[in-house]
Amino acid sequence: MDEQQLIGLPDELVERIREEAEENDDIYRRRTADLDVSRIHYFHSEMVSWAIRQLGDLQGARILDIGIGDGHSSVLMALAGAHVTGIEVSPVALARTEALARHNGVKLDLHEMPGEALRFDKGAFDGILCVCVSSYGPGEGCRRICARVASRRTSIHD
Ligand SMILES: C[S@@+](CC[C@H](N)C(=O)[O-])C[C@H]1O[C@@H](n2cnc3c(N)ncnc32)[C@H](O)[C@@H]1O
Secondary structure, three states: OOHHHHOOOOHHHHHHHHHHHHHHHHHHHHOOOOOOHHHOOOOOHHHHHHHHHOOOOOOOOEEEEEOOOOOHHHHHHHHOOOEEEEEEOOHHHHHHHHHHHHHOOOOOEEEEOOOOOOOOOOOOEEEEEEEOOOOOOOOHHHHHHHHHHEEEEEEEEO
C-alpha cells in the first residue's frame, strides 16, 4: 500500500487498510489471468452488471469506481462510454486491471488509494460505483465521503 495515501487517517483504520491490501494482493496473485471481459467473474457478474445499470446512461459520464478488484466493472463502464477513475488498495489488483483495460482497448485512470481518503476535487465525478468492498461501503461514513466528490449518482452495494 502506498503509505503517502494513508497520512492523516486514524491508526486503527490505517492498520485495517494495510491488512486489506495484503490480503487482496495474495488473492489476486493466485488468480489466473483471463483477459476476456465477458468471461471474468468475481462469482457475481450479474450483481456487477445490475449495480452498473443503477448509474444510468454512462456515455461521457465521469465515474469513480471504488475498490475495483481485477477491473471487471471499470472496464465494462469504460466500454459503455464512461470516463472511469478506479481506486484500489491492492497494487496486484491494479496491475491486473491495467492488463484487462489494455487488452480491451480502453483507458482508465487508476490510483492506489483507499476509499476513506478520496483525494479528488469536490464534484469531480458524475457518479460512483462501489461493489462488495465490505470493509468500506455502504455505511453512512462511506456515503458522506462519496457525497463530496459526486453529488448526483451513486451505486454502492455490499
Ligand atoms: C471483494 S473485492 C470486489 C472487487 C470489485 N468491486 C468487484 O465487485 O468485482 C473488494 C476489493 O476492494 C478492495 N478494497 C478493500 N478495502 C478498500 C478500501 N478501503 N478502499 C479501496 N479499495 C478497497 C480490495 O483490495 C478488493 O480488491
